């Protein structure tokens with residue numbers, strides 16, 4: 175019954191009609207009764223008490239007062255006309271002021287009749303006034319359905335203009351709640367409600383709109399946030415579970431001689447405990463019989479490459495091929511050289527395939543891949559081309575997943591009759607909470623430890639006015655034999671200006687350092703030229719690298735020890751951290767200098783302070799998330815998962831953890847939701863899956 179009622183178009187709700195229904199649809203995406211009930215206030219006004227005029231204070235917020243209007247007059251000033259009413263109660267006098275709508279007020283206001291007024295007060299020339307108060311005759315006030323805490327709904331300018339005020343929405347909400355008789359089905363298991371002492375569904379929905387008091391409001395909010403996060407988690411966890419049940423993977427049950435030989439004889443350093451743990455997790459996955467889909471998070475320089483290599487060796491031990499895909503040519507080449515060097519003694523056939531691989535070589539690679547002669551293929555998107563066919567691809571490692579979409583990941587899968595194991599590596603740490611919500615379908619490994627002996631990078635903030643000292647510092651470092659990066663922002667909207675800044679910067683550096691070799695790399699250069707310049711810097715032929723953010727990810731030049739970031743206030747936190755990660759990769763003390771002008775916004779200041787106070791990528795990611803909100807973080811935009819209506823991933827972290835815990839517990843006990851005692855959750859869950867939105871599950 176109520177199901178049908180909830181699907182009723184709101185056009186049929188008393189007080190709506192086709193025109194308003196259109197507006198609701200366009201402005202708020204509300205089409206049905208259900209949508210309206212799911213439209214939650216974003217704040218509440220506490221109307222539980224009344225003020226007297228004599229009690230008003232200069233910083234009172236919104237207040238409610240009972241009194242009478244004794245006089246109305248128009249006041250004309252240069253700025254325009256305003257209508258002013260003298261309003262009195264038994265303790266004093268104040269003014270009510272209207273700058274618009276004079277005619278209506280004049281015609282409708284009743285003098286010397288008790289009114290309840292509500293609004294914000296101002297204090298000016300010794301007198302309190304209230305602009306555009308809400309007015310209601312005391313007689314009406316008593317008759318109307320009263321709400322102690324008045325909901326305030328998010329609105330738009332157009333809605334306001336068309337007279338759909340907050341009061342109108344409140345009325346409609348009361349109407350729709352009345353019509354449904356508040357007979358909403360419970361959507362969490364009774365056991366869980368009892369265990370967590372959660373407010374029931376119907377009571378929560380009522381109190382989220384019309385809270386009886388603060389306590390009930392808090393309970394309603396908690397319950398609805400919990401529920402929202404619970405179902406997001408349930409969906410992610412279940413998807414993951416089903417994936418494991420359904421998608422068979424190659425079983426790499428052998429740890430063979432290639433892996434063992436490398437581990438015992440050719441590891442260039444001892445693995446950190448974090449690296450060991452992660453290798454073990456990956457081994458476990460690849461030997462489980464299900465396809466691995468794992469995200470490997472590790473801060474810049476934490477040593478992900480060796481983990482990737484060892485995973486690939488496991489594939490080879492089991493007679494499979496492996497590939498590693500990187501987002502840019504420079505990075506692919508770097509990975510290629512790095513891996514070839516690590517595997518020198520292993521006699522493996524490792525090849526590189528990028529957009530600039532010559533046709534002849536390309537053809538040879540294609541052939542050797544199909545015949546199985548190539549063990550490991552490294553490259554860019556070129557790996558995704560249809561012509562690239564493996565004999566038996568067992569593991570695909572993808573570096574820097576932000577640059578590759580899910581669709582591209584899927585393309586790699588299709589290169590086999592059974593999808594290969596997939597290991598996605600990212601150096602952009604994502605706060606755990608967010609990762610949990612975003613990548614519920616991926617398992618997550620974290621390398622949370624840097625290799626020993628690293629000296630933390632010293633980071634300072636310097637104003638442009640101190641440039642001379644900074645230049646002197648650069649000179650000193652170069653004299654010690656180190657190399658220096660100088661990075662300029664490049665933001666699309668002002669590409670031309672940025673380009674000019676970069677070129678000006680290059681010229682002034684060239685003037686300052688006439689004896690030194692300088693490389694320059696930016697996005698408008700041809701890839702071949704870029705690689706040439708980059709290569710000169712990598713080989714140590716140039717001392718200074720002037721660049722835009724193209725060098726952001728992955729470039730490894732251990733001898734570079736100074737990173738200067740120009741206009742640092744224009745970079746986001748994760749970008750600053752990535753850039754800084756380009757230094758501190760060798761044994762020398764490294765430095766990062768953030769250059770800015772004197773004018774800085776509060777957010778910029780926070781970013782700079784964060785950078786100078788910590789080197790920990792996860793800590794930085796948390797601050798970034800707080801500053802920007804999850805919607806803005808790279809890669810999260812497309813993710814419907816974050817379309818949360820009431821919960822907030824950052825603020826409601828604790829509720830998220832708890833929701834995940836209970837969702838996990840439920841699935842462990844009853845993975846297919848077959849158990850009778852979970853029928854409530856099952857119902858809600860199937861509606862959620864069918865309708866693809868979390869909030870369709872009220873019924």
Ligand SMILES: Nc1ncnc2c1ncn2[C@@H]1O[C@H](COP(=O)(O)OP(=O)(O)OP(=O)(O)O)[C@@H](O)[C@H]1O
Nearest residue numbers: 443444445446474475476477478479480601625728
């Ligand atoms: N356990 C270890 N002990 C000593 N050095 C290590 C260890 N693991 C890695 N390294 C070295 O640390 C440096 C960084 O490693 P790697 O390039 O794999 O980092 P990464 O995690 O890929 O970082 P980024 O994302 O910044 O490229 C390399 O020079 C590597 O040889």
